[in-house]
Amino acid sequence: MRIVVAVMVLGMSLPVLAQAPAERSLPTDTPAQRKPAAKGPVLQPLPEPPPPPPGLEPDPALEPQVTIQRRGQDTIEEFRMNGRLFMVKVTPAHGVPYFLIDNVGRGEFVRYDNYDTRVRPPMWVIHTF
Helix, strand or coil, X not given: CHHHHHHHHHHHHHHHHHCCHHHHCCCCCCCCCCCCCCCCCCCXXXXXXXXXXXXXXXXXXXXXXXXXXXECCEEEEEEEECCEEEEEEEECCCCCCEEXXXXXXXXXXXEECCCCCCCCCCCCCCCCC
């Protein structure tokens, strides 16, 4: 089967290969035949967004309060929500910062060397159009 396909392809390309090089070259167009380059849309700046409706101002109680302390050469950042301590970031003078996080809310802190959850959902391409 492969031999038949190769012979057919070779048979179809022989007339093209038999032409002189000048006949095989691509046709050239003159400047009068060329189309003008298409210009993109004219971009304009976006208008300013409208102000938020009344009553939707950010609630400061929903934002975490951060307290930064210096103990010797170490920096300790305490993150509180509604007065409850939920995370501490410790940045030593020499070394890598680490986090102490209370995941459950009982005051039991677990050390994380980075704030990466290590959750990596599998993402495969199943089908493309």
